[in-house]
Amino acid sequence: MALTIHGYAAPSATTPLAAHRFERRDPRPDDVVIDILYCGVCHSDIHQARNEWGGSIYPMVPGHEIIGKVSAVGAQVGKFKVGDMVGVGCMVDSCQQCAACGEGLEQYCVEGATWTYNDKDRRDKLPTFGGYSERIVVSDKFVVSISDKLDPKAAAPLLCAGITTWSPLRHWKIGKGSKVAVIGLGGLGHMGLKFAKAMGADVTLFTRSPGKETEARRLGADHVVLSTDPAQMAAVTRQFDFILDTVPSPHDLNPYLLTLSLNGTLVLVGLLEPIEPAVQSAAVILGRRSIAGSAIGGIAETQEMLDFCAEHGIASDVEMIDIQNINHAYERMLKSDVRYRFVIDIASLKKAA
Template structure:
């Protein structure tokens, strides 16, 4: 029997998010039914709700940073039981038979992972709806265990902002002895600082905004460089092993590439548009430098990240909001007026008539 669900949805690229009732499938044998307690608000929610990537399906219920409590499980589920605290990130399924899936890299599934929202379920062909809602039904393979010592509110954004920054740092084996820089101090950037510091690297923040030094140091930065100051940029020429670029809009990579050592790597995690202005190939060739990209992590790595956060006391800095304030929160995100991630208290849905 289908489940009737309350949530908030965008009905077009220009409409505000508004209350929306919809149906979810009943639990399949391998499904977990989760009562959603908290849902983080990601900048990609705005991109998708406003069709800025050109692939939006309406009505759309955003949200892919989900923390909740299991209410029941399908007959074949053994890993979870009613009452467990769990998380759901950006994916709810994948083909599970391609090379990437076999290696635990479901985010790079050859047949494309099924997204938590604005996707199509690969089994029944119905649209997926996300975490701005009271309940979700997810295959048990894509459900994460929440460590008891993690605060569920501040853990929610770890499922996107956290794993998006953790995964490249782990993949490129960042640790003690490395000098790394983070570009941007937002939801992703502040997590990049925390993880890089926890991994033992010497960490620098690149920012265009004067006055962020004390905040950056609180989050783990050893140094702060004002990227609009030519003298400061010159002082770190050929200095870094690795740059984590969290900026979600087009920007000039060339000044940052000049700060990489030979064989240095500049990884993009926030930008999916074409590079503009163009990268000067000579700056890559003459230093054997790399510009690369990284998505989120697979399910196993995301669980590893949650366990790492629990062991090291790492969480997102958040501001709690009610779902009724989501449209104002979107505008504040666009104005960079949040430190550093909004999280929706889904109990506020109960106030809807």
């Protein structure tokens, strides 16, 4: 029997999110049913709700930074039990047959991963709905464990902002002795600073905003460079092995490329639009530098990241909101008025709209 669920949805690209009732699919033998406690608010939720990337399916229930407790498990589920604290990130399925899936990199599935919301289930073709809701049904292969050492509220953004920054740092083998720079201090950037520092790197923040030094150092930065100051930029020429670029809007990469050392790599994790202005190829060729990209992370590395966070006491800096304030939160996010991630208390769904 399908589950009738309370949540919040975008009825169209131009309509504010509002209370919405919808049906979840019937649980399958390999499914975990999760009562959602908290859901982080990602900038991509705004893009999708407003159809800024195209292809949005309405009504849309956003949310892919989900923390909750298991309320039921299918007969084939062995690694989770009722009462477990668990998480669900950006994906709820993949083909599980291709080379990428075989390496535990389901986000690069050649058939395309099934996203937690604004997608269609691979088996029944019904729409997927996200975490701005009271309950979700997910294959056990796409559920992760949340340690009791983690504050579940602050763990929610780890499932997108956390893994998006963790995965490239791990892939490029950042560790003791690495010189790392992070561009941008937002939901992604603040996690990049925390992870790079915990991995043993010497960490620099690039920012366009004066006055962020104290905050950046609190989050793990050893140095802060004002990227609008030519003298400060010149002083870090050829300094960095790795740059994590978290900026979500088009910006000039050329000044940052000159700060990479020989064989250095700049990795884009925030930008999906074309790179503008054009990259000067000499800056790449003459230092054997690379521009690369990285998307979220696979389920195994997401669990690895969560375990690392539990061991090192790392979590996101969050501001809790009631779901009734989600539209105001979107407007504040567009003004960068949050440190550093909104998290919805799903218990607020029970309040009168």
